[in-house]
Amino acid sequence: MNLTQLVLASHNAGKLKELQAMLGEAVQLRSIGEFSQVEPEETGLSFVENAILKARNAARISGLPALADDSGLAVDFLGGAPGIYSARYADGKGDAANNAKLLDALKDVPDAMRGAQFVCVLALVRHADDPLPILCEGLWHGRILHAASGEHGFGYDPLFWVPERNVSSAELSPADKNRISHRARAMDLLRQRLSLK
Ligand SMILES: O=P(O)(O)OP(=O)(O)OP(=O)(O)OC[C@H]1O[C@@H](n2cnc3c(O)ncnc32)[C@H](O)[C@@H]1O
Ligand SMILES: [Mg+2]
8 A cells, every 4th residue: 555645534624734743754645625625424323434434435536545534522421422423513613613512511510520532533445445444543531621721723622621731632732732632542553553653
């Protein structure tokens, strides 16, 4: 497999930046946005299914091996919601609306019951019909804050308190988030699977 060039099956600029930083110069990630602006419908019932679906779609469109990232935030008090629906939690109105809805759903919920985890599944397919996608997952445990804090990152980062640093994940430097996040953990596994340094 020629891994010097991969298409990233994501329209999320935050993911592209983080994954490219983690992979370094050896692998060039090209955004699927170069090939198509049409986003596939995420019809799976799991992170794994959606990651595979996005990877296959990108490989089909680009003709390149494709990496997909399906991720989200699972909040204990909400029975794991928004989970695979994290991007669509506020009906597609974007990150700020998602965060506002989450804060509202957890209004008056005490700290001890605000546990949550970020989940990331990476799927790599060598071609669109690859019968053996490589799958790697990473979890990151934390807690949902009572108000947004921090300017870095994207998505739910301003609401996610990181116990090992005692700050929100939007207050971590990008380099530090990329060392300890759910995405970093999944990428560590992928690197091992591909024997990348
Ligand atoms: O599907 P693609 O095109 O990759 O982009 P997306 O943003 O729709 O990505 P997902 O379907 O995987 O949904 C992920 C959701 O979880 C959020 N999320 C995932 N990783 C995150 C992170 O590291 N920090 C903050 N929020 C994150 C993100 O903002 C989305 O709302
Ligand atoms: Mg999506």
